[in-house]
Amino acid sequence: MLNIVIFGAPGSGKGTQSERIVEKYGLNHISTGDVLRAEIKTGSKLGKLAQSFIDNGQLIPDDLMVDILAAKLDNLTNRKGVIFDGFPRTIKQAESLKKLLNKRGEDVTAMIELDVPEEELMTRLIKRGEESGRADDNEETIKKRLIVYNEQTAPLKDWYKNDGKHCYINGLGELDRIFSDIVAAIDSKM
Numbered sequence: 001m002l003n004i005v006i007f008g009a010p011g012s013g014k015g016t017q018s019e020r021i022v023e024k025y026g027l028n029h030i031s032t033g034d035v036l037r038a039e040i041k042t043g044s045k046l047g048k049l050a051q052s053f054i055d056n057g058q059l060i061p062d063d064l065m066v067d068i069l070a071a072k073l074d075n076l077t078n079r080k081g082v083i084f085d086g087f088p089r090t091i092k093q094a095e096s097l098k099k100l101l102n103k104r105g106e107d108v109t110a111m112i113e114l115d116v117p118e119e120e121l122m123t124r125l126i127k128r129g130e131e132s133g134r135a136d137d138n139e140e141t142i143k144k145r146l147i148v149y150n151e152q153t154a155p156l157k158d159w160y161k162n163d164g165k166h167c168y169i170n171g172l173g174e175l176d177r178i179f180s181d182i183v184a185a186i187d188s189k190m
């Protein structure tokens, strides 16, 4: 089983590179942001709750997020492994993921950090907001998402370094170059 955590700030390319990783390694893709946006679309109770956090650029509470993730993991049929996109985002979530995987005799294989300067993140997300209209891609909410990332999520870099899984990738530049760096990093941890 290959379990990859793709990690980085909002707009760093997690979703974009996940698609390529899924294609190459045949993994399941769990994007917690996509899961939440799907719930919002259906108008479920969970969706309504999620929307109030997402619109504010804040994280959904850990306990709820871990339950959602655990249910997604339980429902997988493809046993090749998973790419976790947008999860974990707090140390508590990272600890929960480790426990969930260890219970199955598995672990995270590699944590791939996509590093992109904030100026570029802002440019990418403003552009996507204009093109696709994702509700949280406006300047005010992006700024909040970046603050939350720096305060709550960035400390996971050290957490995964201590766990021996962290791989640094320069996420600025050509998609193909970034992807080949990711493949080299994954292969080095397999």
Ligand code: AP5
Pocket (backbone or CB within 6 Å): 008, 009, 010, 011, 012, 013, 014, 015, 016, 017, 032, 033, 034, 036, 053, 054, 057, 058, 059, 060, 061, 065, 085, 086, 087, 088, 089, 093, 124, 125, 128, 145, 171, 172, 173, 174, 175, 178
């Ligand atoms: P989520 O959906 O995960 O959003 P995010 O982390 O803010 O990241 P994005 O999806 O915006 O960016 P990305 O890194 O996937 O980049 P992408 O490939 O799209 O989460 C949304 C919200 O849900 C959170 O704010 C939170 O409220 C909640 N949530 C989700 N998970 C949670 C959790 N675990 N716990 C609590 N709450 C949670 O690329 C961005 C753009 O850049 C695209 O237009 C793309 O085409 C372009 N691009 C990509 N790569 C390049 C490149 N190399 N050069 C130029 N442009 C590029």
Ligand code: MG
Pocket (backbone or CB within 6 Å): 014, 015, 016, 031, 033, 086
């Ligand atoms: Mg994404």
